[in-house]
Amino acid sequence: MKRVFSLALTALLLAGCASAPAASSTTNTTVTAETATTEASVGNGEPLRLLQHGDEKQYYLREGLDNTETWIRYRIVDLGECTDYIPCDVEGCTHDSESCQAVFPYAFGSMPWVLDENTLLAMEYSFDEERTTLFLMDRECHNRRELATLDNCNLFSYSDQAYTDGKALYVRGERNNRDGIYRVDLADGTLTEVYPFALGNSYVVGVIGRTYLVGQSQVTYPDPTGDLIADAQAEPTGTKTQFLLNVDTGETRELRTFSSEDGSLNAIETYVVDDVCYSFNSSTGTLSTVDWNTGAEHPITDQMPLPAEYESPTDYNIEANLNGWLVFYNQPIIVNAETGEVRQRTDLPENYWNGYGHQPQIFLQLKDRLLVDCRYEPYTRTDISDDGTPYTIEGDQMYLGLISIDDFLNGVPNYTEVCKVPY
Secondary structure (H helix, E strand, C coil): CCCCCCCCCCCCCCCCCCCCCCCCCCCCHHHHHHHHHHHHCCCCCCCCEECCCECCCEEEEEEECCCCCCEEEEEEEECCCCEEECCCCCCCCCCCCCCCCCEEECCEECCCEECCCCEEEEEEEECCCCEEEEEEEECCCCCCEEEEEEECEECCCCHHHCEECCCEEEEEEEECCEEEEEEEECCCCCEEEEEECCCCCEEEEEEECCEEEEEEEEEECCCCCCCHHHHHHCCCEEEEEEEEEECCCCCEEEEEEEECCCCCCCCEEEEEECCEEEEEECCCCEEEEECCCCCCEEEEECCCCCCCCCCCHHHHCEEEEECCEEEECCCCEEEECCCCCEEECCCCCCEEECCEEECCCEEEECCCEEEEEEEEEEEEEEEECCCCCEEEEEEEEEEEEEEEHHHHHCCCCCCEEEEECCC
């Protein structure tokens, strides 16, 4: 089974850390300590939640109006009525110019995130100007107002790792070429650096409560030999460290370390899903939960299929916990998180996109339903190039649909189609 997308899923709960982990010389601990004092005065204590492009009521999309990258338009998917619409109530509006309530100047950016019951948040980024702009608007995409314009700042590249506590936005990004975790106050747009990463070797695993799980690699690769295949397969030596980062104090505490000396460096992958930290060991086929305080592993099962020669632990990424069953992006199995039962997944009919098939992807997990890509339809359209010459594009039109969690797990394609996704 092949997957062609990746989505982050929810992560919440817990806090509390103490001392800093070993870091490369590029980590500025003085800035971290200064930032911690600021953060401690503004945190509201609420668990961070992953921002998503919808909730039980609505799902949000954006589309370009033409191929000139001049205007974008918002669309809203009503998940109760199973319809989609352009959020403009101006009588006679053709929804194709700046006079439309749903049309705005084109920019690289996110589909709107649901901030709360009344408010949406959108992010736009200018690559030329290295500028991130944040906007707030109501649930109908109206009354759009600028929250902040952040110069020399890129929060867009990691916008799939955006979290909120209702008071602030927390996201990995870069400002003035400093990579790290940043906080944006949702009241006044103030940007604060929570924690600076060591340049080029840190990454976010997930979040539980107000605590980030951050990975940091300190590895060395063998010198190139000129043999492309051998060089690509060469194993690094060194360590990978996972540490907990408290966003209110900026303090860190080491949780686990993997080493090439004990063989764990490339054998273990860690995931955070729905308040739980999971670990997969590709050497033993063991899937475990990880104690958030001690780093101790508690095995769920040791019956996981071992990776094929071309696979890595990252191919065991957990897509969701559905009624207690763990579903994986690239694996034809599901695992009961409580009992450890490993079961062959009952596939739904494959969707064919870009010439090959994949199982439906989860775009939004609701109480007892999922929003997924339910089918694809070939299309051909003609666009006009910059010099006025027409050219033809062939592709596959994606459609979104709702399906119950039970039907999804049992391979029953009982979809309620809701909309087609803009090109």
